[in-house]
Amino acid sequence: MAAQPETIDQVRAVTEQKYKYGFTTDIEAEVAPKGLNEDIVRFISAKKGEPEWLLEWRLKAFRVWQTMEEPQWAAVSFPPIDYQDAHYYAAPKKKEGPKSLDEVDPELLKTYEKLGIPLREQEILAGVEGTEGKTPAIAVDAVFDSVSVATTFKAKLEEMGIIFCSISEAVQKNPELVRKYLGSVVPYTDNFYATLNCAVFTDGSFVYIPKGVRCPMELSTYFRINQANTGQFERTLIIADEGACVSYLEGCTAPKRDENQLHAAVVELVAMDDATIKYSTVQNWYPGNEDGVGGIYNFVTKRGACRGRNSKISWTQVETGSAITWKYPSCILQGDNSVGEFYSVAITNNFQQADTGTKMIHIGKNTRSTIVSKGISAGRAQQTYRGLVKILPKAEGARNHTQCDSLLIGDQCGAHTVPYIESRNRSARIEHEATTAKISEDQLFYCRQRGISEEDAVSLIVNGFCKEVLKELPMEFAVEAQKLVGISLEGSVG
């Protein structure tokens, strides 16, 4: 039976996203003057007391960036961004970086409390159920506008030789590690947004897991944009040395603002022999309102290098926020027998646009990759899965399996699948499956007849649709993500 227009209206009504993180924090901030030029790059570098080599690297990137043009190939559209009309540095005003949580501005602590992010270590201990007597499950690095405000459980991790701190701190304390790996996966010439990030990145997280160490807790970073008219350019670098193992989670929110804000992050992962990195993202930046006003432009470059034999990098992302998402977490499978995985749920509603997917570059022998992408579109949103599977001549026995499913709610949204496959080795096996489905009138009525409200029915069906991906998330966050999936498609906030 054809969908009745009034029912579609109802579905639309329940799918209108209510954003609960849209408050701002009143904090005095130190902000760089608007605009972008070499002086601003020098200003940022000086603010951070960076060594000469890093400033030089930033400047090289800036000069390359000036010759670049914004990529046009993605299926997203937005008015031109005036890169001179933004601040490239904003930090909560403080004489020095906080040494302990007690020194952190109470306003800031309140902000994180509102967001439900535990910064007090004992709160984290108290908040985790079923882990009595075990090591706490989460260590958090919180980044507010451009600056990391707190990293928890640092001391405990240090005992094991694990470094988990802000990247600014790593530049000071572990310059040789940063210098060796920064830009080694995403070079400073990579693409328009990544290159811009190299020039003006302000903070982000740094992780180093030494040989043979399995990180005993989830490492987690929460990003928060607060200041108006600032871009956020974080830089994350994670290195798992031989036989090391780490699971890392990133979450993000921003206040409601009518103007669009740019978020152009770069994440680099390096896995050596037998190392495993699991990187999970729950991205919930402000998506703009029902009419498509405001929201974050999330133009992010994420890439992992499986440098060593038997190494593994697994990306899991739940993308529900942002006005525009442009993001392709990728794996370079260099080491023999290395494994790359990409599990993605992307939800777009109202006027949100997302062009997201992954690249799996098979270089080593017997490299394997798995791609599972679940796209959900509602309202007038447009979504594209864009994926590249590339098998180089030496990748004997390489295998890829791609599963790409789209779910539509209503009839004004769109889903598109653009898989690119390039195979230069005849022994490679590549499989691609794609489906598109719609939440039907029949399904909603069936659920409602059983007593389930329309909103809950949408949430139930969508969660069922993407459970294959949600189960890949660390347990502590799976429930949160499930709720978020519901919330971002419902009219109410749970």
Add this chain to the structure above:
Amino acid sequence: MIEIKNLHATVDGKEILKGVDLTIRPGEVHAIMGPNGAGKSTLSYVLAGRDGYEVTEGSVSFYGKDLLAMEPEERAAEGVFLAFQYPVEIPGVGNTTFLKTAINAIRKHRGEKELDAMQFLKLIREKTKALGMSDEMLKRAVNVGFSGGEKKRNETLQMAVLEPRFAVLDETDSGLDIDALKIVAEGVNALRSPERSMLVITHYQRLLDYIVPDHVHVLAAGRIVKSGGKELALELEKNGYRDFGVNEAA
């Protein structure tokens, strides 16, 4: 008590129900028979509150409340259950999850405490066993890949778990094999109680051998044209609907 009075309903502007009158008292089982396209399923959808089925005249009172003013999920919470003629597939959503969400939504609406995982599991195991269904079917997605008969059994299971006050069974017998028919009928009979009433839509007298109705009605061209006791079904089986001036193939 369910009182349907002079019910008229249109679908896509076309009048399908043309004045249905029917009163069902608590504990009664009524059977509705009638030619294809007569409006039997339409009546069940109107009672359940499906979008697109517009009531143009008449009323339905459900234990004193105006049923037509309620949303479908409110009707379900009030105790209206429809076993669908064509049960719907919901990929990705496990049968157990679905049922648990449903029963807890209904309990919540009624101000009752939600069932926890253990309580629910116990309940559903019991009901599944009684209907001769396998646990494996509970793990599968709602109706996905179920055979026609399995879908009908699943509808019966849902009814048994949700324990409605008023159940409409739309051709629950079609597609069932002989043994399954008995099992499902037994399941339905087990639910018969002085507080629960049922409206059984069927084409076959055979089902009514198992689920013996108190009243049988003939719905033709959007109206109830004849009512009687259970012997009316036998009569229809013999003579078809030609006595009512309708062509069976209509």
